[in-house]
Amino acid sequence: MPMKVLFVSSEVFPLIKTGGLADVSGSLPTALQGLGVDIRILMPGYTAVINQLKDLQLIATVHQLPHIGTAELLLGTIEHTQVKVMVIKAKSLYEREGGPYADTNGQEWQDNPIRFGVLSKVAAILASDHSPISDWQPGIVHCNDWQTGLAPAYMKLVDQSKAKSIISLHNMAFQGSYPPHWVTTLGLPSAGFSIEGYEYHGQLSFLKAGIFYADAISTVSPRYAKEIQTAAFGFGLEGLLTKRGDEIKGILNGIETEEWNPETDQHLIKNYSSTKLAGKKQVKKALQEKLGLNIDANAPLLGVVSRLTYQKGLDMLLPHLQKLIDSGCQFALLGGGESALETAFQSLAAANPGRISVTIGYNEPLSHQIMAGCDMFIMPSRFEPCGLNQLYGLAYGTPPIVNATGGLADSVVDSNIAHIENKTANGFVMVEASAEGLMACIMRALDMFHHAKKTWRQIQKNGMSQNLSWDNSAKEYLALYQKLVS
Ligand code: ADP
Numbered sequence: 001m002p003m004k005v006l007f008v009s010s011e012v013f014p015l016i017k018t019g020g021l022a023d024v025s026g027s028l029p030t031a032l033q034g035l036g037v038d039i040r041i042l043m044p045g046y047t048a049v050i051n052q053l054k055d056l057q058l059i060a061t062v063h064q065l066p067h068i069g070t071a072e073l074l075l076g077t078i079e080h081t082q083v084k085v086m087v088i089k090a091k092s093l094y095e096r097e098g099g100p101y102a103d104t105n106g107q108e109w110q111d112n113p114i115r116f117g118v119l120s121k122v123a124a125i126l127a128s129d130h131s132p133i134s135d136w137q138p139g140i141v142h143c144n145d146w147q148t149g150l151a152p153a154y155m156k157l158v159d160q161s162k163a164k165s166i167i168s169l170h171n172m173a174f175q176g177s178y179p180p181h182w183v184t185t186l187g188l189p190s191a192g193f194s195i196e197g198y199e200y201h202g203q204l205s206f207l208k209a210g211i212f213y214a215d216a217i218s219t220v221s222p223r224y225a226k227e228i229q230t231a232a233f234g235f236g237l238e239g240l241l242t243k244r245g246d247e248i249k250g251i252l253n254g255i256e257t258e259e260w261n262p263e264t265d266q267h268l269i270k271n272y273s274s275t276k277l278a279g280k281k282q283v284k285k286a287l288q289e290k291l292g293l294n295i296d297a298n299a300p301l302l303g304v305v306s307r308l309t310y311q312k313g314l315d316m317l318l319p320h321l322q323k324l325i326d327s328g329c330q331f332a333l334l335g336g337g338e339s340a341l342e343t344a345f346q347s348l349a350a351a352n353p354g355r356i357s358v359t360i361g362y363n364e365p366l367s368h369q370i371m372a373g374c375d376m377f378i379m380p381s382r383f384e385p386c387g388l389n390q391l392y393g394l395a396y397g398t399p400p401i402v403n404a405t406g407g408l409a410d411s412v413v414d415s416n417i418a419h420i421e422n423k424t425a426n427g428f429v430m431v432e433a434s435a436e437g438l439m440a441c442i443m444r445a446l447d448m449f450h451h452a453k454k455t456w457r458q459i460q461k462n463g464m465s466q467n468l469s470w471d472n473s474a475k476e477y478l479a480l481y482q483k484l485v486s
Contacts, residue, residue, distance in 0.1 A: 002038040003481060006138035006163075008123045010116065010147035011100055012041055012085070013256075015049045015078065018099060019307065020253070020388045021145060021170045024220070027256035028477065030081040031470035035478050040136070042123055044094040044115065045074065045087040053087065054079050060132035062122050066187045067114045068092065071122070073132070080258075088122050113178045116147040116206065117186040124154030127163035140481050143167040146176035149210030150186065153198055156213045157189050164484040167210040168218045171385050172228050172235045173311060176206030200236070211240055216484055217248045218477075220386035221407030225250030233383055249480055252410055253386040254470030255395065260368075262396050262464075267368035272397075274464035277457070280372065280397055287373030290366075291357035293330050300449050301330045302442070303374030303398065305367045305389055308337030308345075313380035313403060313433065318344055320439040325355050329446070332374060334359045334366050371396045376445055380430060380438045384408045390427070394463035399456075400427040401441050415448065415459050426463035 011017055013026030029039045043049065050056065053076030060073040071090040078085060088094070093115045098104045101112065109115065120143075125131055127141050141163050143151050148167070155161035182204050183193050193199045198209035211217060219225040227233035229242045241248065258264070262280070263273045269286045272279030281297060288295050302324070306312045314335075321331060325348075333345055333356075342360050349358040359366060371377065377393035377400045386407030390400035394411070402408040412427040419425035430441040449456050 002036050003140065003485065004136065004138045005032065005037050005039045005140045005142055005481060006042055006123060006126060007039055007142045008042045008119065008148040008151060009144045010044060010119065012043055015052050016046055016100055020386065023256065023388050024170065024253055025144060027254065027470055028474060029083050031254065031474035032477060033083055035474055037478065039083065041083060041085045042126065043085065043087060044119055045089040046100060047095045049087060050089070053077065053085055062125055062132055065118050065121055066185060068118060071118065088119065090118060093118060113182045113186065116176065117150055120148055120150035121154050123148065123151040124159040124161055127155060127161040128159040138163050139485050141165045143210055143214065145170050146174055146207035146210070149176060149206035152213035153188060153192060153209040157192055158187065164215045166216040166218060166480065166484065167214040168220065169228065169385065170220055172233065172237065175208070175235065177203040180204055208237060208240065211237060211244065216480060217244060218480065219248060219250045221252045221410045222250030223410045224385045224406040227383070227406060251473050251476045252407060253388060254473045255388060255391045255468050257469045260392050260395055262372055265368055265372065267365040268372050274397065274461045277397060277460065283369065284373040287332065287369050290369070291332055292354065293332065293357055294354040299328055299330045300376065300446055301332060301374045303370045303377050304333040304335065305370050306335045308335045308341040311382055313382045315341060316380050316435045316438045317378060319435045321348055324442065325352050331356045332370050333357070334363060334370055336360050336362065371398060374398050375449060376401055379408065380433070381405060381408060382433060391468050394426055394466060395468055397460040397464050399445065399459050399463060401445055402427060403430045403433050420455055420458070423458065423462055425459050426466065
């Protein structure tokens, strides 16, 4: 009998995406399915999701849900992967204009505790004796981030589920903390509202609930598994994480190689590979044209695709960007977030027509074109649980320039002499997380780009020939599941 896994997530590519969590939730279940796991995704029935799933059919009604009482459960498949998705259809919670967490103005939905409390509760019910589905009972409930953090608590304290739970931590910065009255509204026992439970500084913490009650914990890179046990990265939960330290497994994310592959990428005017890099030049030219940059094959083109927040460290680029442009570089940014950062980059773009392009917003095709058309990818994150963009940069022959943290440190090998010699060098790692540290690292990369073309090609090839797929990481998740149920 194949192992049955319920994979619970609040966003799943290509159905709905705000960041890396969606990429992982779209690709890891596919890889696990390939390893013989009988996996189903459980997610909220946002309008966009209901509209995109194939063969959607009603399979059950779930009762005893907090606040809303009942919801319908639909089952459909993601078109090209054939992964099964169970969707919670609750019109009052999920079918509205805006994003999964916030309205069109970026204001967090006031009823998020209910929206994600219900997601967690449905997961717990489906893993219990009173599940409304009789022909499919998961042995493992795999939760992801705070939005699913209450599931392990419901499973242990309320629904007495026999299934094992695991929570994957994709970003400790987001914890889902809400005023204590939600404990009652969400049907959680008041006994659990303590230090030994889901209470965190007087608030109900979804993420703490997950970390406290899950049978296993994983993070999206080995380095991040260690980092979160320290005050600098644990966002206040380092004490609890240290207590459970031996049970935290770091597994580096893979990438969806169907979606992110320069040899087949549908968003590029020309495909290319590590042995046929010429096409990359055409992609660069097309990108320069599209973004209104001067057509110049020799100008080093630096790229960024990112949320614009403190985490991503792009403020460290601002003090020196003009100098880089004056020295002949071009810069292309796609992203959105804090308005001060958006404005600062937009002002620099206005002052440097033909040399800086800033696109504020979310644009999937452009993100692929920047990844492929640029010469280097800049990612100076202050913390980065895994990071996917540096992996895409490696796959696309666009060496990443990164800070030495989390998954960046686990995936980018600095191009120092030793690593160039042993052919492991694939990017550039900052020595210090500061504007000066970033500038020094970019200067080092530029020097190699201009004056050591052969070495540059080798660095590109080293990255492009790595196996960045889910092959190995999915096996590690499977081993973790097997350990839990054995
Ligand atoms: P995070 O999840 O912290 O935002 P990751 O590097 O793990 O960072 O993943 C970000 C994902 O979101 C990548 O797939 C990236 O290409 C995508 N992304 C981020 N911003 C944009 C944007 N403005 N337009 C298109 N894709 C974006």
